[in-house]
Structures are given as structure tokens and as C-alpha cells.
Amino acid sequence: MIHGESYKPIIAEAAKMAVGEENIYERVFIFELLKDKNDPNAVAGAVGFSVREPKFYVFKAKAVLLATGGATLLFRPRSTGEAAGRTWYAIFDTGSGYYMGLKAGAVLTQFEHRFIPFRFKDGYGPVG
Numbered sequence: 001m002i003h004g005e006s007y008k009p010i011i012a013e014a015a016k017m018a019v020g021e022e023n024i025y026e027r028v029f030i031f032e033l034l035k036d037k038n039d040p041n042a043v044a045g046a047v048g049f050s051v052r053e054p055k056f057y058v059f060k061a062k063a064v065l066l067a068t069g070g071a072t073l074l075f076r077p078r079s080t081g082e083a084a085g086r087t088w089y090a091i092f093d094t095g096s097g098y099y100m101g102l103k104a105g106a107v108l109t110q111f112e113h114r115f116i117p118f119r120f121k122d123g124y125g126p127v128g
Contacts, residue, residue, distance in 0.1 A: 025059075027051045033064065033104040043104055068097030 016024060028048045036044035045060040070093045102108055 025057065028057055030059075031100075033066070033100050034058075034060075035104060041105065066097050066101055068100075069093040071095030071098060 027050060029051050030046045030048035032047040033043045034045040034047060036042040043061075043064045045058065046064060048057050048059070049055065050057070098108060
């Protein structure tokens with residue numbers, strides 16, 4: 001049986017074999033999308049820096065997938081008392097992808113959905 005903690009290394013190894021280890025960049029913080037000079041509605045790459053080393057990266061791409069997650073930290077949890085410490089919100093979903101997309105000229109639609117956790121006795125959970 002594959003558990004969550006062992007699933008990521010299995011997938012990472014398969015990715016390294018498929019695209020080559022020299023084509024994988026890890027621990028790079030992307031902070032800007034680069035527009036295509038010939039097509040104002042297209043993104044042609046990204047700019048970022050290493051979070052471990054003093055390195056700066058400029059990526060050129062035929063296609064860019066922005067998969068940064070939502071923005072769960074925009075709202076305060078409604079739990080009170082002891083349940084407040086049990087509230088689960090993804091700390092890494094800061095809305096940075098929304099910002100980068102908006103700055104690059106994306107049309108942001110259908111943002112009515114927000115994280116609504118499953119409710120149970122004395123707290124909220126990470127599903128629902």
C-alpha cells in the first residue's frame with residue numbers, strides 16, 4: 001500500500017527518469033511570469049531564485065502551468081476556544097498565483113469558491 005509520505009518520492013523518481021535530472025529545478029521560488037513579446041496574451045517563461053543558493057533563474061517555455069494553490073489564509077477561521085488550535089488551513093496557499101496571473105494579464109473568473117472545511121465535534125478538518 002502506498003501512503004502519502006512515500007508517494008512523492010516515487011513520483012519524483014519517475015519524473016527524473018522521464019525528463020532527465022538535469023531538467024528538474026527544485027527549491028526555486030518563482031515570482032514573475034514573462035510575457036511573450038509576439039503575443040501579448042501568452043506567457044513565455046518565468047523568473048525565480050533559489051531558496052538555498054544565491055542563484056537567479058530565467059526560464060523560457062512553450063507553455064506555463066501555474067499551480068500554486070488557492071488563498072485559504074485570506075479568511076480567519078470561525079473556530080473558538082480549544083477548536084481554534086485544531087483548525088486546518090494550508091499555510092502555503094497565500095494567493096501568490098492569483099497575483100502572478102493577474103499581473104500577467106489573465107482574466108480571473110470563478111473565484112467564488114473558497115476553502116470550507118469539514119465540521120466535526122470540537123473543530124474543523126482538512127476535508128470537505
